[in-house]
Amino acid sequence: MTGQLVLMKMAMGRYPAVDAAVPGTVLFEACKNYFKDKSAIAYVVGAAVSSDSMVDPSNAIYIADLEDAGQVLSLLLVRGDPKRAIPAFVNPRSRSVVQSRPDDPGYVPGASCHVVISKQEIAAGNDQGRFRTVVEQTRGIGRALVKDFLTLLLKRFAEDHPDRFIAEKKRKRKNEKPETVTYRPTVRFHPQMNGNLKKDLEEGRIGGFKLTRGSTKFRGEADEPALQRLDVQLQARIAPTNDFSKVKRLVDHVRQTLKVISFESLNVELVDDSGHRIDSVSTATIGIENLDDADMRYCKTVTIPDHGGEAAECYSAFHPPTKKFAAKCLQNAEYWK
Incomplete structure (x- = not known):
């Protein structure tokens, strides 16, 4: 089983702009809380995500597995996509094709994506305050969808704990009156630039x-x-x-x-x-404004070693070799130079 991992740095933001720093622990807490009560799910509408299950409950992305181990938070995201091609098996000798379609209409084609985040902030340099992040390249679960899904979880978390997200709004001019507002934390992804x-x-x-x-x-x-x-x-x-x-x-x-x-x-x-x-x-x-900070076309990728066995597209629990290798990538200093 081989594939690609994308190396990025995750940063915490806030909307609207306020004089407050959002720690990464907010995201970690939100993911764990909603995974625990089995509500870490969002619904895909076009290129956006929504909390409204009435749109199409079969086109959804959710946290299928989570592990908080030391300085690493690992997430397994699964997306059900009714428009995804149905997997099939072919027998070249008999030239027959068997579709892998279950009888239950509630099932739709799906895909899994490992997301492994370092809980240790980068201490210095241009990436200070960010967190090393490894995302598995998966068709149907792009980096934008992962970011939007995590941001939606943070929005829910802020709505559930409004007292924790109150700060003074940033003033554009000195003569503006101070204003205290509620805000919501957000997530941004920045590429680890490759050698290209x-x-x-x-x-x-x-x-x-x-x-x-x-x-x-x-x-x-x-x-x-x-x-x-x-x-x-x-x-x-x-x-x-x-x-x-x-x-x-x-x-x-x-x-x-x-x-x-x-x-x-x-x-x-x-x-x-x-x-x-x-x-x-x-x-x-x-x-040029975004080239060295947000343009993913120069994002570094690492090939996942071939561990043998069948290359499943979707599974309900971590694929241990992939998760283990992704965690190693977080610690490999050569990848983050």
């Missing part, structure tokens, strides 16, 4: 940046075709560098110099070895 970003920089694959603004002030005469949008772009090519912070400083300097122009987007452009733009891949341009 450094390699792309060193090889000159990040070869420039593009600033774009749009204007719709001119629409033409009433009886003529209207000009719906006019794009004004500034493009710059830069020399290859192995220090991405220098690229950001350069772009910030150009943007500040041209501050009279309100640019709507700001992207780093990836180029191939011959200097041409890469148009056929999703990473042709990347928003």
Whole structure:
């Protein structure tokens, strides 16, 4: 059984913005409490999650197994997805196919995903206060769904314990009156950057940046075709560098110099070895503001060792080798450099 683990750092947030720090213990407590009373479940509606079981109770994600051991919290998330392809077995000799569909209509195809979180905060650096997190790559249970599911549990937890989530709202201006509000904790995922970003920089694959603004002030005469949008772009090519912070400083300097122009987007452009733009891949341009902190396209992955046996897609309890290897990944310093 082989697969991939994604390495990230989990951070606690709060909504709305308040002068309060949310400890990771809040998430750990919420997961354990709702798992214990068998209510750690949410329902999937499109790309979002909901607590309303009336939408489609068969399309749901829940905590199937949980283990709180020392400095590690392990979760096994299971999702039932009625739109997922039904597993089947084929016999190449007889050329027959047997569908694995149970007679009970309450069953739907499902998948499992291991989520292993370090309970030890990162003590220093840009990731200070975050928690190392390993998520199994599973079709149908993406990182966004995992994050939204945990955030929904935190929302419920805040509603059940409102007295624990009261703080002063952050003031945008000094003359604003202090205001005490209730808030809810949230979860954010930040990628553990892999070596590809450094390699792309060193090889000159990040070869420039593009600033774009749009204007719709001119629409033409009433009886003529209207000009719906006019794009004004500034493009710059830069020399290859192995220090991405220098690229950001350069772009910030150009943007500040041209501050009279309100640019709507700001992207780093990836180029191939011959200097041409890469148009056929999703990473042709990347928003520079989020590249080094939230863009998952440069997220480090680790291959799960092949432990043999059948590769089940879904199970109700932890797969011990996967959980054990994920916990080891949290402790492997080489993965987190």
